[in-house]
Amino acid sequence: MTPGQTTTSAPLLRVQNLKTHFHTRQGAVKAVDGVDLELAPGEILGLVGESGSGKSITGFSILGLIDPPGRIVDGNIEFDGRDLLAMKERELRSLRGNDIAVVFQDPSMTLNPVLRVDTQMIEAVRAHEKVSIEAARQRARDVLVKVGIPSPDERLRCYPFELSGGMRQRIAIAIALLNRPRLIIADEPTTALDVSIQGQIIHEVRSLCRETGTALIWVTHDLAVIAGLADRIAVMYAGRIVETGETDEVIHRPMHPYTRGLIESVPSGSTRGARLHQIEGMTPSLPELGEGCAFRDRCHRATDQCRVTPDVTLLGDTREFRCWHPETGGEQ
Template structure:
C-alpha cells in the first residue's frame, strides 16, 4: 500500500484522540487514553497488545457497546465521514451488525447456546434488511458455505454446541459477514483455535476482506498472527498506541522498546536452544496510572526524562513512535540484549 493510495480514498474508520474511561468506585480506569488510527477500505489493521492494554475497549467504543461505568469521554470516531462517538442508540443499532460488525474471541460463549444457528443468522439479517425469512435463510446458507462449512443447509438447523471449535468460529465469522459490512472488528477470534484451524480461518478472512473491500481491525496479543495478515499495525500499551506503522516496518525495524520486547519474546529458529527473552515486570494497573511513559518501569532505556509524557514522533507517513529514546536502526537488538 503506497501512501498515495491511502490519501486518495476516504478511510472507512478514523479515530482521533479517543479516550474511554471507566469510572469505578476505586478510581478512574483509563482503558483507552488518546488513541488515533484510521483504516482504509480493504485495509487490515492489526492492534497488538497484552491483556488490559485497552485493545478490546477500543473496538467496543467504535460499536458503542462500552458498558457502565465506562464511557467515551473525549475524541472522535468517524465512520465513513460520519461522527459516531456518542451517537444516538438508534443510529448505533443500525450500524451494529450492519455496516460495522464484530467477531468475538470465543465463539463458544459468543453464540447463544439455546438458539439454533439459523435463528441467530436470520435475525441478524432481518434486523437490518426487510427481507423474508426464506431469503434470509438462503443468504445464511450461502454465507456458511463461503466460510467453508460443509453441508450448510443441514448445519443451519444445528445448535452452537453441535459444532467443533473451529466450525463454531467460522459460524460467528459468517454471521459478521452477513450484512456485507464496511468494517469488521475481530477481537482475538483465533485465540481459542488450534494452530492449523487458526491458519485456515486467517486465510479465509483475509480473502473475504480483499474480495469485498471490507476494512478489518484485527485485535490480538499475537504478533505472529498480525505478521501474516495485517497491512499495518498499532502496538498498544496501557491504553495508548506506543508505536504504529506498516507491518514490515514494525516487524523489521521496531523502535519502541516495548515492541522490541514483544518481538524478542517470539520463539523462532534463531532462538532455538536459547532462553526466550521476556519483558520484565507486568502490565501496570490502569487505575490512577502515574503520568509519564507507562512502560518506563519495565524499560531498559528509561531515564528521568520518561517521567514526562513522551510525545508522539512521526518517522514518515503512518509511522509513529511514542518514546523519548526510540531505538534507531540496527541498535535495537544489541540494546535489548538480543541477537538478530
C-alpha cells in the first residue's frame, strides 16, 4: 500500500524544526517552537513536560489535528519517507487510524456514547479496509483479547457508559490497534486512571509494542511512569525539547537543570522528612516569552549568556540538550 517501504535503519518518523503557533489577539503563541524528533520502528519515546509545554500540541501536529487559530508555520514531518505536511486532508485521513493511531487522555471523549463498542470498532476497521462485517467483528474481538479485556464478546455488545474508566481506556487502546498501526501517539493515556489500572495498561501496551513492532510516543507529565516504560525520553519546556536521550541516561545523569529539577521534585519514600527539591516560580506565559532560554528565570545556574537561546549540544550518539550551563556533576 505504501510506496516507499521502510528499510530497517531509516527512522519511521522524523520531525524537523516543527513550529506550531497560535495566532491570538495577544500575538502569536509559540506553543511548539522548533521541535526535532526521530523515532525508529518499535521504539517507545516518552515525551515529558508540564502543562503548557507544548507536548500535546506536538502530538497533534504529527496527526495533522491542529485547528485555527493554530497553524504549523515551519518545519517538516516525515512519516515512513512521506511528507505529512504536504498531504491532502483525504490522504491524511486514510493514514490516521490506519498507520498512525491515537489514544487520548479521556476515554469517554474518544468513544461515541450512543453507539455500542462493536459498532464503533467495526466502523474503524471498515473505514480503512474492505472486509466483511463478520471479519471486522472478529478482528475487533481479537484486539480486545490482546489488550486484556475479559469476556470480549460481552464487552463488544456494551455501550461505553456501561464500562468503567479503565475498561474504556483499554477499548480506546484496542481501537488504536485495530488496523495494526506503525505508530501510536498516546496523550496522557493513564493520567485519569488508578495505579492498579495504570500498571495493567503499561504492561499490556509495552508487550504489544514489542510483539508488533509498533512505535509509540507516550505523552505525559509523569516522569516516574515514563521511567519504567520508554526507551528514550524527550523533555519539553515552553515549546522546545530541552533534553533527549536514553531513559536511564536522562534519569540518572540529567544535563539540563530543568530535567534535574523535575526528577528531584518527584516525592517518594527516600525524600520523606526532607524538603522536596523545588523549582521556583512557575511555567512562563507563552505570549510573553522573549528571546533566550525560557527556563532562565527559574534556573539556579542562569547567567547573562542565557539571554541568547542556547543551541543544541550533542553528547555521545544519543544525548542532546539545550543549555549553556549543563549539570556537569551529573550523578545524583
